[in-house]
Amino acid sequence: MSTSILIQDITIYTEDEKIENGFLLLKEGKIVEISKHPILLDQNSEDYLCIDGEGLIAIPGFIDGHIHGAAGADTMDASEEALDTIATCLPKEGTTSFLATTMTQSNENIEKALRNIACYENKAGKSEVVGIHLEGPFINEEKKGAQPAEFIHSPNVELMKKWQEISAGMIKTITLAPECDGDGLIPYLEQNGYNISAGHSSATFEEIKQSVSQGVAQLTHLCNAMTGLHHRDIGAVGAAFLLNELKAEIIADEIHTSEEMLQIIYNNIGSERLLLISDAIRAKSLPDGAYELGGQPVTVLNGRATLEDGTLAGSILKMDEAAKNMLKLDGVTIRDIIKMSAENPAKQINIFDQKGSITVGKDADILLLDEKLAIKYTICRGIIAYEE
DSSP states (O other): OOOOOEEEEEEEEBBBBBEEEEEEEEEETTEEEEEEEEOOTTTOOOOOOEETTOOOOOEEEEEEEEHHHHHHHGGOOHHHHHHHHHHHGGGGGGEEEEEEOOOOOOOOHHHHHHHHHOOOOOOOOOOEEEEEEEEOOSSSSGGGGTTGGGGGGOOOHHHHHHHHHHTTTTTEEEOOOOOOSOOOHHHHHHHTEEEEEEOOOOOOOHHHHHHHHTTEEEETTSSSSSSSOOOSOOOHHHHHHHHHTOOOEEEEESSSSOOOHHHHHHHHOTTSHHHHHHHHOOTSSSSEEEEETTTTTEEEEEEEEEOOTOOOOOOOOHHHHHHHHHHSSOOHHHHHHIIIIHHEEEEEEEEEEEESSEEEEEEEEHHHEEEOOOOOEEEEEEEEEEEE
């Protein structure tokens, strides 16, 4: 396996500029040189692979901050094999790192999943687990969506401390309903550096605004399982529009949010505060059919995953599809896609010093695509994980 990759004659989107006909040198999993001029390597002393990037662009790999599963596996399976399956599947869609996302389940099952992630070893040439997104069980039953109601319970600081210990500090993002927080969990989470996301919530605009003052920094899958816009209370969706402190996840599959709503969201929030996610379940990358989510039957038909009562049950969205759907909107550029799919997610969970941009010294998580975002190569930590 080559220890170095030289990418030649490619358009590179760095943090600060767009370099035409540029050169990238990747070595030992890191970006070691970005140049406007040819990079010379000593062919006798170094094993390297050359990639001709003519006609392609290089952008940072996608970071999916909210994904439950793919290719028949789910985080809640609590096995090394399940995480391996997900991590193997994701590079095809450009995802080079992700938060393994749990769901509302029994404490026992959540703890099994947390222990499994805590001891999981990332594999070379696969998407990287960079932490955990704890979605539930501290949510509002009124907005449970596909989260099983019988396992919902009130926010609890002591339980949260226990779970973070079990996870070996891997929990990065927590989705909760702020209006249900009678135990002071939000201030505790803020003091300890968590990314707090309001979701599965019936909170009013004023309740969201108050929670933001306490440390809530994000909204989970905007427009879904939350209070919508109303002319007398603009709810959580209105809070995303008005409060600059809030980032917002978006499932850009044109099912959870229509193309028209995506345009309205982009016009009002912009790429600086949006986070592209998949919220994908185990059915992603598999045919239509019968699946399960948290012990509940799920049917996938024509790209839509639903419970028996018709409730949307996550998605089968791929991150490259989400990016393409956003790029179709008026005003959205490649630079905006980079912000929403890589830069913002990395900053939100405090890994921007390692990932989220093409910068010397950062992990070599890089996508080579055409201008329509068709993926030609996915490079995970300096290793080609997918090639068209």
